[in-house]
Amino acid sequence: MTAAPDRPDAARPLCVLKFGGSVLTAPADYAAAGAEAYRHVRAGETVIIIVSALQGETDALFAEAEAAGAGASAAMTARLVRLGEYRSAARMGLELARLGVRARVLDPHEIGLEAEGDPLDADLVRLDRQRLDAALEDVEAVVLPGFTAGHKAHGAVTLGRGGTDLTAVFFAAQAGARRVRLIKDVDGVYTDDPARDPQARRYDRLDHDAALKASRGLIQPKAIEAARAAGLVIEIAAMGAGHATRIAPGPAVIGADVRRRPLRVALLGCGAVGSGVLDHLAARPDLFALNPVLVRHPEKRSGDARARFTREAGEALAKRPDIVIEAMGGVDQPASLLLEALAGGAHVVTANKAAMAARYEGLHDAARRAGRQLRYAASVGGGVVILEALERLKPHGVAAVEGVMNGTGNFILSRLRAGAAFDDAVAEAQALGFAEADPSADVDGHDAADKLSLLIREAFGQDVPPAAIPKDSLRKATPERLAGAASQGEVFKQIGRCALLPDGRVEASVQVKSVPLDHPLAGAVNEENRFVLTLNDGSVHALYGKGAGRWPTAASVFADVMDITRACACDASGRAALAASA
Ligand SMILES: NC(=O)C1=CN([C@@H]2O[C@H](COP(=O)(O)OP(=O)(O)OC[C@H]3O[C@@H](n4cnc5c(N)ncnc54)[C@H](O)[C@@H]3O)[C@@H](O)[C@H]2O)C=CC1
Numbered sequence: 001m002t003a004a005p006d007r008p009d010a011a012r013p014l015c016v017l018k019f020g021g022s023v024l025t026a027p028a029d030y031a032a033a034g035a036e037a038y039r040h041v042r043a044g045e046t047v048i049i050i051v052s053a054l055q056g057e058t059d060a061l062f063a064e065a066e067a068a069g070a071g072a073s074a075a076m077t078a079r080l081v082r083l084g085e086y087r088s089a090a091r092m093g094l095e096l097a098r099l100g101v102r103a104r105v106l107d108p109h110e111i112g113l114e115a116e117g118d119p120l121d122a123d124l125v126r127l128d129r130q131r132l133d134a135a136l137e138d139v140e141a142v143v144l145p146g147f148t149a150g151h152k153a154h155g156a157v158t159l160g161r162g163g164t165d166l167t168a169v170f171f172a173a174q175a176g177a178r179r180v181r182l183i184k185d186v187d188g189v190y191t192d193d194p195a196r197d198p199q200a201r202r203y204d205r206l207d208h209d210a211a212l213k214a215s216r217g218l219i220q221p222k223a224i225e226a227a228r229a230a231g232l233v234i235e236i237a238a239m240g241a242g243h244a245t246r247i248a249p250g251p252a253v254i255g256a257d258v259r260r261r262p263l264r265v266a267l268l269g270c271g272a273v274g275s276g277v278l279d280h281l282a283a284r285p286d287l288f289a290l291n292p293v294l295v296r297h298p299e300k301r302s303g304d305a306r307a308r309f310t311r312e313a314g315e316a317l318a319k320r321p322d323i324v325i326e327a328m329g330g331v332d333q334p335a336s337l338l339l340e341a342l343a344g345g346a347h348v349v350t351a352n353k354a355a356m357a358a359r360y361e362g363l364h365d366a367a368r369r370a371g372r373q374l375r376y377a378a379s380v381g382g383g384v385v386i387l388e389a390l391e392r393l394k395p396h397g398v399a400a401v402e403g404v405m406n407g408t409g410n411f412i413l414s415r416l417r418a419g420a421a422f423d424d425a426v427a428e429a430q431a432l433g434f435a436e437a438d439p440s441a442d443v444d445g446h447d448a449a450d451k452l453s454l455l456i457r458e459a460f461g462q463d464v465p466p467a468a469i470p471k472d473s474l475r476k477a478t479p480e481r482l483a484g485a486a487s488q489g490e491v492f493k494q495i496g497r498c499a500l501l502p503d504g505r506v507e508a509s510v511q512v513k514s515v516p517l518d519h520p521l522a523g524a525v526n527e528e529n530r531f532v533l534t535l536n537d538g539s540v541h542a543l544y545g546k547g548a549g550r551w552p553t554a555a556s557v558f559a560d561v562m563d564i565t566r567a568c569a570c571d572a573s574g575r576a577a578l579a580a581s582a
């Protein structure tokens with residue numbers, strides 16, 4: 001979802017995440033693993049994802065090998081039992097594609113990953129760093145099957161039970177990763193198994209020797225030894241958690257108790273975006289208790305077991321929710337519900353650029369007054385982390401922002417280019433969940449103007465309302481004009497642009513115009529968004545990815561929700577307040 005093609009991707013720190021069978025228990029778990037990976041991508045990291053097989057699959061493969069006479073050949077057994085990891089890597093790759101994270105799935109031989117020793121308990125010895133660097137170059141994530149590697153004599157081997165931990169540590173050491181995080185179904189290493197002993201205490205830190213004793217099957221011992229040899233700190237963490245146990249030299253430190261009640265969440269709207277968010281929320285009953293979800297037609301939801309539904313805003317906002325998520329669309333009603341939510345002490349997450357652009361100051365004032373968070377990452381760029389990038393780059397001084405910032409508009413132009421009729425292209429964008437409830441917002445540039453107005457607020461701190469931004473309609477791209485542009489080697493794009501003028505004013509427009517094929521925005525296809533940020537020092541930063549659609553947008557909304565969740569601690573009254581450290 002992000003990238004800076006003009007900056008070497010090596011400038012993005014590397015993070016290795018390992019998802020084991022304790023968290024990949026069923027196919028639905030890849031969505032949560034994808035959300036976890038997205039969290040690191042959005043923080044500006046490039047992620048190497050190492051996966052285990054789904055829970056139970058390796059056992060089933062060993063049983064299959066046993067039934068087929070495994071004793072006859074350890075090498076043949078290894079070839080069979082590694083297949084669960086290959087399948088899992090492909091599933092993870094599919095999930096990342098759905099989210100719009102630019103990712104590549106690699107087989108071990110593609111990067112020269114080799115092991116030596118016993119075919120069922122081999123040790124990793126080398127990988128081809130140049131090939132790994134090349135594979136990482138233009139993506140935000142690579143996915144690899146853990147537990148297996150190539151072998152000079154046997155062709156392919158496995159690394160012993162729990163060997164995915166070893167793969168993760170080996171990659172972190174070889175690639176110079178900033179962190180290696182082993183994601184487990186517990187939030188760290190405890191003094192005893194917390195499932196058996198509720199009094200067990202979680203370590204914040206313990207050294208490699210203590211980890212070897214305390215981890216009791218939680219971490220593969222070979223992985224701990226490999227980390228020690230490489231001088232690497234391993235983090236053991238749960239999915240979505242902010243805290244972790246760090247395995248690092250030094251005295252053991254027992255951590256604070258972070259077990260807390262689930263946060264009460266109100267979800268307003270359950271259409272294209274809201275339904276994706278509901279999937280994420282419903283998968284974490286340990287973290288979230290859901291109020292009835294606000295929709296227009298609850299009677300049509302009888303088959304949806306994920307939640308109760310209501311048409312009454314009062315019911316949706318009952319019991320003083322800790323977090324209110326708005327995915328309804330519109331301006332007046334969502335804005336007044338969000339003001340009510342903030343005044344009632346809730347943190348707020350919205351995907352609604354129309355309401356944010358129209359009520360920017362009122363909503364921010366209310367959040368400030370209440371001391372609550374107001375987050376809206378998904379409102380511009382869908383899954384593309386443009387607002388986060390602006391926040392990071394703003395201190396350097398922003399000169400201009402230009403972009404294809406309406407996925408529907410770009411999708412329609414792509415379909416028109418392929419010969420579709422205008423109304424058919426609009427209907428297709430609606431069916432795919434890209435378009436606004438009233439698609440003229442996309443067609444006539446209002447949605448892009450809402451986003452531009454928000455970008456101007458964030459980049460220049462100025463109030464340029466959407467109504468003040470001149471906008472072209474996509475209907476300008478007639479078949480004749482499209483054909484004329486194509487004959488000149490150009491392509492039509494809907495481009496939003498804002499720039500700071502020498503007198504301190506901001507100029508802004510949404511134009512539908514043809515650009516040469518080598519223009520930085522020309523390559524955007526279908527619902528893709530692209531942004532080019534120019535800083536005062538002349539440096540140019542590009543971002544691109546899926547700008548509309550259920551899964552990329554829901555991942556962005558959910559990432560905001562998880563950021564708030566991590567920052568929350570329950571105060572004495574049981575309300576979720578921001579922790580002092582947040
Ligand atoms: N669809 C997309 O790709 C993206 C959408 N967004 C924004 O997310 C928000 C939601 O968009 P979609 O999910 O596409 O819309 P949608 O039309 O698919 O869903 C809207 C949901 O809100 C409910 N709703 C709307 N008004 C209501 C009311 N007055 N009372 C009760 N329920 C009501 C509807 O029943 C429906 O469940 C909008 O603000 C949109 O601009 C942001 C980024 C991407």
Ligand SMILES: N[C@@H](CC=O)C(=O)O
Nearest residue numbers: 406407408435436548
């Ligand atoms: N309708 C919007 C949805 C995302 O913001 C678009 O197509 O870009």
